[in-house]
Amino acid sequence: MLNFSFQNTTKIHFGEGQIQTLGSAIPKDAKVLVTYGGGSIKTNGVYEQVAAALSEHTWFEFAGIEPNPTYATLMKAQVLIKEHNIDYLLAVGGGSVIDGTKFIAAAALFEGDDPWDIVVKQAPIHAALPIGCVLTLPATGSESNIGSVISRDGNKLPFMHELVRPTFAVLDPAVTLSLSDRQISNGVVDAFVHTIEQYLTYSVDGKVQDRFAEGLLQTLIEEGPKALAADTKNDIAVRGNIMWAATMALNGLIGAGVPQDWATHMIGHELTGAHGIDHARTLSIVLPAVMKVCTEAKREKLLQYAERVWHITQGDDDTRIAQAITATEKFFTTMQVPTRLSDVDLGASDIDPLIEKLVEHGMVALGEHGKVTPEVSRAILTTALA
Ligand code: NZQ
Ligand code: ZN
Numbered sequence: 001m002l003n004f005s006f007q008n009t010t011k012i013h014f015g016e017g018q019i020q021t022l023g024s025a026i027p028k029d030a031k032v033l034v035t036y037g038g039g040s041i042k043t044n045g046v047y048e049q050v051a052a053a054l055s056e057h058t059w060f061e062f063a064g065i066e067p068n069p070t071y072a073t074l075m076k077a078q079v080l081i082k083e084h085n086i087d088y089l090l091a092v093g094g095g096s097v098i099d100g101t102k103f104i105a106a107a108a109l110f111e112g113d114d115p116w117d118i119v120v121k122q123a124p125i126h127a128a129l130p131i132g133c134v135l136t137l138p139a140t141g142s143e144s145n146i147g148s149v150i151s152r153d154g155n156k157l158p159f160m161h162e163l164v165r166p167t168f169a170v171l172d173p174a175v176t177l178s179l180s181d182r183q184i185s186n187g188v189v190d191a192f193v194h195t196i197e198q199y200l201t202y203s204v205d206g207k208v209q210d211r212f213a214e215g216l217l218q219t220l221i222e223e224g225p226k227a228l229a230a231d232t233k234n235d236i237a238v239r240g241n242i243m244w245a246a247t248m249a250l251n252g253l254i255g256a257g258v259p260q261d262w263a264t265h266m267i268g269h270e271l272t273g274a275h276g277i278d279h280a281r282t283l284s285i286v287l288p289a290v291m292k293v294c295t296e297a298k299r300e301k302l303l304q305y306a307e308r309v310w311h312i313t314q315g316d317d318d319t320r321i322a323q324a325i326t327a328t329e330k331f332f333t334t335m336q337v338p339t340r341l342s343d344v345d346l347g348a349s350d351i352d353p354l355i356e357k358l359v360e361h362g363m364v365a366l367g368e369h370g371k372v373t374p375e376v377s378r379a380i381l382t383t384a385l386a
Pocket of ligand 1: 036037038039040041044065066067068069093094095096097099136137138139140141142145147148149175176177178179180183186187190250265279
C-alpha cells in the first residue's frame with residue numbers, strides 16, 4: 001500500500017436523540033450562527049430540537065443555503081457574522097448546507113481580497129471559524145471531511161482544507177425519515193460512488209482499505225433499496241446503516257494509502273454546473289461509462305469488484321467485467337436514478353460545451369493515472385449517451 005498520514009478529528013455523535021448533545025458540544029460562551037437550507041428542518045422537527053439543545057447559548061440563524069450552494073448566497077452570511085461577532089457555526093442540513101458553511105467559515109477569516117479565490121485559485125486559508133453540524137441527509141461525507149463544493153455562474157468547483165473539517169457531527173438516523181425518495185436515492189448513490197472512486201483503481205495490496213470499501217458497497221446495495229420499499233422505509237436500523245456507511249465512505253479512511261480516481265465526480269460537476277442535474281444523478285450516468293471506457297486501467301480491480309461485491313465468478317474475464325457493470329447499472333435503476341444522458345434529455349450536441357468547461361476548470365488529467373484527458377472524457381460522455 002502507499003504511504004499515508006491519517007487523522008480524522010470530527011467527533012461523531014450517532015443515534016436517536018443525539019441532537020441534545022449540541023448543548024455540551026458547543027462552548028457555552030460561543031456566539032453561534034445556525035445555518036440551514038430551504039426549510040425542511042422547520043417541518044420535520046429538527047429546528048425545534050436544535051433550538052431546545054441551544055437554549056443556554058447565544059445564537060442567530062442564517063437560512064436559505066440552496067442545493068449546490070452559491071457564492072452569492074454564502075457571502076450574505078458574512079454580514080451577520082460581523083454584526084453579531086459570530087465565532088461558531090452550526091450547519092444543520094445536507095451536504096450543501098455543510099459545504100456552504102465551510103465556505104462561510106473560511107471566508108469569514110480570509111486574509112485576501114476576494115474569498116472566491118479560495119475556490120477558484122485555491123488561495124491559502126490560515127484560519128476558519130469552527131464548525132459543528134447536524135446531518136440531515138446521508139450522502140456526501142461532508143460532515144466529517146475537509147471538502148466543500150461551491151457554485152458561481154455555472155462553475156461548480158471544490159476546495160479542501162483541514163481547517164474547515166467539522167469539529168463534531170450529530171448523526172441521528174431518525175431525522176432522515178422525512179427525506180423524499182429522490183433524496184434517499186441520491187444519498188445512497190453518492191456514497192456508493194465515493195467508495196468506488198477510492199476502490200476501483202489499481203491494486204496496491206491495500207487489503208484493509210479494499211475490504212472496508214467492499215463492506216460499504218455491500219451495505220449500500222443491501223440497505224439502499226430497503227429505504228425505498230414501503231414496508232422497510234421507516235426502519236431506523238436501515239437508515240442508521242445507510243447514514244454510517246455514507247460518513248465512512250468519505251471520511252478519509254478508505255482512501256488513505258490507496259490510489260483515487262474522482263473522474264466521475266469531476267465530469268459530474270460539469271453536468272450539474274451546466275444543467276442543474278442533482279449531484280448523485282450525474283454520477284449514476286457517468287460511472288458506468290467510466291467503467292466501460294477505462295476497463296483496461298481498472299481491469300484487475302473490476303474483476304475483484306465483480307467477485308467480491310457481486311459474487312460473479314463464472315465466465316471469462318471480459319464477461320465477468322461486463323456483468324459487474326450491468327449489475328452496477330441495475331442497482332442504480334433499482335435506486336431510481338438515471339444511467340444515461342438520454343434519461344435526462346441530453347444528447348451528443350451537449351458534449352462539446354461540457355468538455356470546454358472541463359478544460360476551463362483544469363480537469364484535463366483526471367483518473368488514478370492522470371490519463372483521463374479531455375478526449376477520454378469525451379469518450380466517456382459519448383458512451384453515456386444512450
Ligand atoms: O434545503 P432543505 O430545505 O434542507 O432541503 C434539502 C434539499 O432540498 C433536502 N433535505 C435535506 N435533509 C432533509 C431534506 N428534506 C427532507 N428531510 C431531510 N431530513 O434535500 C435537498 C438536497 O440537499 P443537499 O444538501 O443539496 O444534498 P446532498 O447532501 O446530496 O449535498 C449535495 C451537495 O454536496 C456536494 C455536491 O456537489 C452538492 O453540491 N458534495 C460535497 C462533497 C464533500 N463535501 O465532500 C462530496 C460530494 O461528492 C459532493 O460533491
Ligand atoms: Zn459525491
